[in-house]
Amino acid sequence: MNMSEWLVRTARRVPDAPALLSGENVAASYSEFAANAARIGGLLRTRHKVEPGDRVAIFMKNSTAYLELLYGVWFAGAVAVPINAKLHPREAAFIVEDSGSKVLFVSGAEELHSLLASTCTVHDIEAEPTFAAEGAAIAAPEPRAPDDLAWLFYTSGTTGKPKGVMLTNANLHAMTYAYFVDVDDVLAEDAAVYAAPLSHGAGLYNFMHVLRGSRHVVPLSGGFDAVELSALVPRLGNVTMFAAPTMISRWLTTARETGYSGEGLRTIVYGGGPMYQADIEAAVAHFGPRFVQIYGQGECPMTITSLSRSDIIDRAHPRWRERLASVGPAQSCVSVRVVDADGAEQPPSEIGEIVVSGAPVMKGYWNNPDATAQSIKDGWLWTGDIGTLDEDGYLTLRDRSKDVIISGGTNIYPREVEEALLMHPAVSEVSVIGRPNAQWGEEVVAVIVASTDRPPNPEELDAHCRSLIAGFKRPRAYFFETALPKNNYGKVLKTELRKNVSGL
Structure with missing residues (x-):
């Protein structure tokens, strides 16, 4: 199923509900969000002859237009290639070329134009802010099969060259469903705030909020600003967001200085790096029981383990400190093991490499069968991370074997x-x-x-x-x-x- 069908269904159900917000200002209702995405899809199909399966790259900072572009790409049956906006233009050019993207959306980034050797068409939305109005809307999303690609995520490897992680519709469906079971519920009155890059985990978490008809909010700064968030979140109410541990630490420092104590926050899902035990204890003490931890990687997006809100605040369990230092048990859609170099499962508390199998695991690396064969063996993804599993199934990360x-x-x-x-x-x-x-x-x-x-x-x-x-x-x-x-x-x-x- 095409990912944009979720947007179409929500737009039919709650057409006037606020969908996209820039700060507190509503930029589009759900009916307008879906209509804009359909026109972008039409523009890709008619002007640029984008066919199902073609790649379309996005090299932009966070904005409400970013989400419209993602769904426009999927409307046309194409594959989204989100590129980290912090990359050097030379690095972004490599990704555009390697993915064979037919169209590239940028916001500025003039230097990138001269670095592209291909015939990729570049759309600068700063120079052409009303481009979407030129497209004839696609009547319905292009049908896509579960195994068809939807998102091509580039993550660097130890060879120094980025590798394209192939995420299918089925991968993203599994990730989305697991969120409701293992991470958090989503309510219609929620506001998903995108302070972390939409090209990464924060963007992957848009699907749950589209399904529920929640608000999608991009701060006016376009990113993470602790002072801005402390003022914005209470006015929005029911805020959920994805954050790196360092963002939480920085926000906590500012909140202590300003007196902000978490008003308007419902859930912060954190991941993407190590959270020190002292830091999460301090964050819970100040902001309250609003935190859930996830562990995943691009190859198994956001869905290896999760440490629940109740586990994070529990102080009655005899091993609560060990659990708080862990990344939690396996999410419902995957199996997780810790193995030795030969793939033999390690007993509880013995160190080994973390491997995972299940519906969210990537299809493989784009045009890189050797790297795929090295990472996926007998249906198991070898993560390159070192850890231990306790007798209750809680996973603790010990090191990163790839020196990331x-x-x-x-x-x-x-x-x-x-x-x-x-x-x-x-x-x-x-x-x-x-x-x-x-x-x-x-x-x-x-x-x-x-x-x-x-x-x-x-x-x-x-x-x-x-x-x-x-x-x-x-x-x-x-x-x-x-x-x-x-x-x-x-x-x-x-x-x-x-x-x-x-x-x-």
Whole structure:
């Protein structure tokens, strides 16, 4: 079933209900939301000859137009390719080219135009804000099969190149249904606030609120601003939102200063990075019992485990501290195991790699059968994360075997940064690692062996990185060594590097 059919049904049921809001201002009712999406779909079909299965990319910051574009893409039977708005234009261009996107929607981003080598048509909605009015509305969403692609999500890997995670209609259906069972109910009077990027988890959580006819709110800032949210949320009421743990910590700091204590909040679903136990205890103490944790990844979107609201506030269970430090039991639509290197299931409390199977697991990586075969074995997705399961089925994350750095809820893969730094002529060797940061969870640091007697200065390296990768990926500190610690096989010992820089 086409995902946009949910929007059509809700628009028939509650046509005048407020659907899209910019701050407190209603931008579209549900009937207008559906009509705009149908016209965008018509524009894609008639002007750009987009056929079912074609890819359409979106490289924009959060806005109400973003949601209309997503549903317009699905109306036409196409595949949405949301791109993180914080990426460098060069990185976004790679995704557009790799996905073979026929159309790209942007808001500004002039530099990106010159980097595209394909015949992809670029729509700048800032330059053409009324483009949707030109389309002849599609009468009904294009029929799509459960195994047809709907969302192509690019997530970087240890090879340094982003990989396209193929999410089907069936994957997204399972994720949506599991939310109602394992995460939270959704009410018609709710307001889903999109303070985190729509290109990622926050965008994936739109479906539940479309089904219930809830409000979809984009803050006027287009993102996360603790002061803005503290003022906006009480006026909206019944707010639910997805947030990275670092966002909650930053909001808590501001709330303590301003006296805001959670008025108008119903639920915050958090995930996308480690939540320290002291931080969630402090957040619950200040904001109240409004939190649910989820653990997932792009390859199994938002649906591996969940730690319920009741588990988070429970202080009576004899192991409540251990449970609070966990990410909860498996969600209803998946099976979760912890296994050794050979795939044998580990006994309770024994460390191993986390594997998952079930309806939300991706179809595979776009045009990358080798990577697919490495990640999906005998129907199980090998997550690359290390953890333990207790006797009650609660999963605790212990490490990340792929060395991913999570800063502000966003994954940063060291290999990408290392490859960029190695393009500098004065860099001979480099290892990029994460260092704990109170505000962001982790920050990127680089340990460098210079190729000359004069090491490059940090400002020079910073400018070099900014020219090649997104600004949020660049190192926040540089350390210079005469050699990197390595084992007998020549592999850099990142554990040693982390010990050396953690206190600096």
